[in-house]
Amino acid sequence: MNPDRYRVAPGQAVHLKDWATDDNGGLSKEEGQARLPGLLTRLADLQERLYAEGQQALLMVLQARDAGGKDGTVKKVVGAFNPNGVQVSNFKVPTEEERAHDFLWRIHARAPRHGMVGVFNRSQYEDVLVTRIHGLIDDQEAERRLQHIRAFESLLTDSGTRIVKFYLHISPEEQKARLQARLDNPSKHWKFNPGDLEERARWDDYTQAYEAALTTSTAASPWYVIPADRKWFRNLLISQILVDTLEDMNPQYPAPTFDAASITIQ
Amino acid sequence: MNPDRYRVAPGQAVHLKDWATDDNGGLSKEEGQARLPGLLTRLADLQERLYAEGQQALLMVLQARDAGGKDGTVKKVVGAFNPNGVQVSNFKVPTEEERAHDFLWRIHARAPRHGMVGVFNRSQYEDVLVTRIHGLIDDQEAERRLQHIRAFESLLTDSGTRIVKFYLHISPEEQKARLQARLDNPSKHWKFNPGDLEERARWDDYTQAYEAALTTSTAASPWYVIPADRKWFRNLLISQILVDTLEDMNPQYPAPTFDAASITIQ
Numbered sequence: 001m002n003p004d005r006y007r008v009a010p011g012q013a014v015h016l017k018d019w020a021t022d023d024n025g026g027l028s029k030e031e032g033q034a035r036l037p038g039l040l041t042r043l044a045d046l047q048e049r050l051y052a053e054g055q056q057a058l059l060m061v062l063q064a065r066d067a068g069g070k071d072g073t074v075k076k077v078v079g080a081f082n083p084n085g086v087q088v089s090n091f092k093v094p095t096e097e098e099r100a101h102d103f104l105w106r107i108h109a110r111a112p113r114h115g116m117v118g119v120f121n122r123s124q125y126e127d128v129l130v131t132r133i134h135g136l137i138d139d140q141e142a143e144r145r146l147q148h149i150r151a152f153e154s155l156l157t158d159s160g161t162r163i164v165k166f167y168l169h170i171s172p173e174e175q176k177a178r179l180q181a182r183l184d185n186p187s188k189h190w191k192f193n194p195g196d197l198e199e200r201a202r203w204d205d206y207t208q209a210y211e212a213a214l215t216t217s218t219a220a221s222p223w224y225v226i227p228a229d230r231k232w233f234r235n236l237l238i239s240q241i242l243v244d245t246l247e248d249m250n251p252q253y254p255a256p257t258f259d260a261a262s263i264t265i266q
Numbered sequence: 267m268n269p270d271r272y273r274v275a276p277g278q279a280v281h282l283k284d285w286a287t288d289d290n291g292g293l294s295k296e297e298g299q300a301r302l303p304g305l306l307t308r309l310a311d312l313q314e315r316l317y318a319e320g321q322q323a324l325l326m327v328l329q330a331r332d333a334g335g336k337d338g339t340v341k342k343v344v345g346a347f348n349p350n351g352v353q354v355s356n357f358k359v360p361t362e363e364e365r366a367h368d369f370l371w372r373i374h375a376r377a378p379r380h381g382m383v384g385v386f387n388r389s390q391y392e393d394v395l396v397t398r399i400h401g402l403i404d405d406q407e408a409e410r411r412l413q414h415i416r417a418f419e420s421l422l423t424d425s426g427t428r429i430v431k432f433y434l435h436i437s438p439e440e441q442k443a444r445l446q447a448r449l450d451n452p453s454k455h456w457k458f459n460p461g462d463l464e465e466r467a468r469w470d471d472y473t474q475a476y477e478a479a480l481t482t483s484t485a486a487s488p489w490y491v492i493p494a495d496r497k498w499f500r501n502l503l504i505s506q507i508l509v510d511t512l513e514d515m516n517p518q519y520p521a522p523t524f525d526a527a528s529i530t531i532q
Binding site: 052074075078079081082083084086087088090104113119121176179180183184186187189190191194197200201253254256257258260263265266 | 320330337340341344345347349350352353354356385387442445447449450452453455456457458460463466467519520522523524528529531532
């Protein structure tokens with residue numbers, strides 16, 4: 001399993017139909033599930049160092065179609081972190097106050113402080129996806145917004161924040177199965193929104209809008225297209241990418257400001 | 267193990283020296299550890315209902331002396347929740363901006379919205395503890411602040427938020443052992459602050475200030491004095507109290523706004 005295969009190179013044009021949704025990285029489900037706990041333990045260890053160091057931040061952006069697995073990823077992967085060092089932001093339909101500002105205002109307010117892992121469950125990219133598809137903004141405005149997003153992300157990455165962006169890529173068949181499963185289980189009805197079916201009907205429009213969004217991939221703020229039909233592989237691959245990213249950031253415990261040997265506790 | 271034993275009754279005067287720090291609830295460590303996973307699973311299930319319902323919030327307040335176990339409780343107990351539905355707030359020394367407002371301003375801003383579990387790792391009570399001991403406020407001001415805290419908490423509890431406040435009660439010997447362990451382990455040096463020893467020297471002053479803080483216990487916003495010398499018992503008891511509290515709140519999955527049987531996914 002080579003995480004680089006799933007990264008969008010800067011300047012690369014992505015045609016999502018060429019990217020697999022059901023990849024398994026050459027692993028069986030059992031092999032994948034056996035590998036996950038070790039990765040999650042490593043993640044928690046790296047996060048503690050990031051928190052202790054307090055000099056860098058990690059921002060994880062999650063985007064997907066409905067039922068694409070954002071919430072499951074937060075539960076299984078982000079759940080491995082110490083909650084003290086994580087801030088999850090769920091960006092929903094903007095409030096009146098939020099709409100009275102530029103579209104990045106509410107996003108910027110939730111940028112993680114140094115030492116923290118920020119998780120955006122939906123993000124600034126909603127503003128070039130759902131708005132674009134519903135005609136609230138035209139293509140020109142979408143392009144301007146993508147420019148603003150590039151500039152905003154470069155502000156963050158220039159200030160000690162590493163960004164990793166995940167597009168959870170599922171097939172129409174898998175989405176149908178997951179939506180149906182929500183309908184079939186009364187304790188999942190609260191997760192089902194009949195409006196999701198209207199979005200589903202615009203599958204190809206979303207594909208195009210996502211392909212445009214994926215052009216913001218840079219070395220410091222890369223996009224990964226995660227094959228997400230198999231939940232176990234999605235969790236494994238994202239965990240591996242987070243481990244690799246944090247290892248590259250290489251956070252260190254700070255040097256003590258005292259001489260431990262000279263201290264006696266009364 | 268009867269959680270009610272550890273709750274401070276409204277109007278009850280607490281003398282902390284009469285409250286055990288090393289209680290085990292009549293359980294062996296093995297028995298306690300065997301019970302925890304079931305409780306944490308139940309917690310996660312109740313939290314999902316709270317989140318789905320979106321009509322109530324739970325606010326968990328953690329206070330303790332240094333090395334009392336606040337961070338460990340967040341990691342082990344809060345770690346069982348789905349991160350999507352949890353907001354942890356670490357209140358540190360107030361910033362200049364925060365000091366330019368009343369002491370509850372920054373606290374109120376972090377009150378959990380309906381559907382969420384809020385965790386205050388340190389809280390409004392710091393403003394009647396450390397400030398009081400260091401003479402930044404006098405006893406009269408401390409008493410006024412406690413009144414403001416009572417009014418503030420009643421605003422929250424009148425608006426759908428249940429509050430549970432935990433004082434993690436450790437002995438001076440246990441604190442000494444934990445601080446020493448931090449000194450002895452270089453990867454724990456970042457958690458050690460030489461200033462903690464000055465606070466430790468004022469043990470009895472803190473005891474008095476905590477006893478005053480515990481008078482804010484009410485039925486809707488109770489304090490629990492958690493015997494915290496044994497980490498496994500602390501985690502078990504807090505988990506049990508949270509389960510009991512959430513069961514009493516009794517969150518329900520909302521009724522669907524659609525007829526599942528009539529929907530066909532194309």
